[in-house]
Amino acid sequence: MDLPPRVSRRTFLGGAAATAGMLSLSPVEFARWTAAGSPLAALPQGRRRQSEDEWDSYAKLHFNENPYGPPDSVMQAMQHAFKFANRYGYPDGDILQAITDLHGVRPENVVLGAGSGELLDVVGLAYLTDNDKRVVGSDPSYGSVYQQATSIKADAIKVPLLDDYRQDIPGLIAATKKHYRNTGFIYLCNPNNPTGRIVTKREIQRLLDEIPEDVPVLIDEAYHHFVEDGDYGTSIPHVLDGRPVIVTRTFSKIAALAGMRLGYAITTPEIARRLQAHQTGTINALVKWAGAAALKDTAAQAHVKQVTLDLRKKAMADLHSLGFATIPSETNFFMVHLKRPVQPVIEEFQKRKVLVGRPFPPMTEHLRVSVGTADEMARFAKAFREIFPGGATGGSND
Numbered sequence: 001m002d003l004p005p006r007v008s009r010r011t012f013l014g015g016a017a018a019t020a021g022m023l024s025l026s027p028v029e030f031a032r033w034t035a036a037g038s039p040l041a042a043l044p045q046g047r048r049r050q051s052e053d054e055w056d057s058y059a060k061l062h063f064n065e066n067p068y069g070p071p072d073s074v075m076q077a078m079q080h081a082f083k084f085a086n087r088y089g090y091p092d093g094d095i096l097q098a099i100t101d102l103h104g105v106r107p108e109n110v111v112l113g114a115g116s117g118e119l120l121d122v123v124g125l126a127y128l129t130d131n132d133k134r135v136v137g138s139d140p141s142y143g144s145v146y147q148q149a150t151s152i153k154a155d156a157i158k159v160p161l162l163d164d165y166r167q168d169i170p171g172l173i174a175a176t177k178k179h180y181r182n183t184g185f186i187y188l189c190n191p192n193n194p195t196g197r198i199v200t201k202r203e204i205q206r207l208l209d210e211i212p213e214d215v216p217v218l219i220d221e222a223y224h225h226f227v228e229d230g231d232y233g234t235s236i237p238h239v240l241d242g243r244p245v246i247v248t249r250t251f252s253k254i255a256a257l258a259g260m261r262l263g264y265a266i267t268t269p270e271i272a273r274r275l276q277a278h279q280t281g282t283i284n285a286l287v288k289w290a291g292a293a294a295l296k297d298t299a300a301q302a303h304v305k306q307v308t309l310d311l312r313k314k315a316m317a318d319l320h321s322l323g324f325a326t327i328p329s330e331t332n333f334f335m336v337h338l339k340r341p342v343q344p345v346i347e348e349f350q351k352r353k354v355l356v357g358r359p360f361p362p363m364t365e366h367l368r369v370s371v372g373t374a375d376e377m378a379r380f381a382k383a384f385r386e387i388f389p390g391g392a393t394g395g396s397n398d
């Protein structure tokens, strides 16, 4: 389990718990976030309360969010849906139809979730609760699935990334074959969080060709919308081929609806039914309408992608000019190799009102930076120069 190294019980109960209140997470959700080593731990610690003004004062480059907020089309859809606020039953904005139209699938292939995080949990509940089942996945990757496995007393078989920080597909195949009888499912985050690297279409095909056919594969495409690399492709066609593949998508990133909680899974009807039996989250009226509007506003998504990638490329070039190496990214975040422990540097950024990603063991010398607005990225660049006045070869001011 990748607990954040610097989160003591005291800070957990003090500042971090107050932060949970500020961020509207339930205590259970918050415990999960922090235990998973969430970047929540990077918020100011040791404080009882944090005002909205203070929250506003931070450049928030730690959660891979969309910093621009929903476009007008989506805001209007939510405004409209307020009239359902007092109802249990209401028209849902045709969210399911919008998803099936987009992917050319049937309603039976879709499972909606209160964020894709709910769906990742549900896959764990559906496939890891039998005797001694394990999830096979890469390390580091998005920690939620592994954390869920731990919380339901299941286990994870983690395969280290390759030297170039790509996922080790032959390694995942070998681990699955070796532990076939205990493998509940394989988890593949594509592109991967925290590294931003993709698994190619050919690699996914190879994985599916070489593992036993009945092993479910959960492919988390949270950052799908930011990918430019032509070797990448969504894994939804494998679902239509009848493989036990579950593809998850979220409205929290490109669609800027993280606080509203909506995601979905595309899978076979059999798997969909199995997942639905374990669902507990509820999806509110506003976000159903918002999600449908977001899928239709392709121009807004294209704009977010363009500005995000431009700012990412600029930030990375800037770091290269200072002598720092970065990992090639296909997402709205990137990692820079600091060649020194990242935790004190995170704290230096925090002092300068810039929140950056938490450490991702074993990559404890890499800093994950989400791409914010132009203003936030300028604040990041300024803080970086202050913390590393001599560039990569000089010392640092932490």
Ligand code: PLP
Pocket (backbone or CB within 6 Å): 063, 064, 114, 115, 116, 117, 118, 142, 189, 193, 220, 222, 223, 249, 250, 251, 252, 258, 262, 263
């Ligand atoms: N998957 C990945 C790879 C993520 O990075 C995140 C959030 O950061 C999620 C899933 C969960 O997203 P949500 O529950 O907001 O849809």
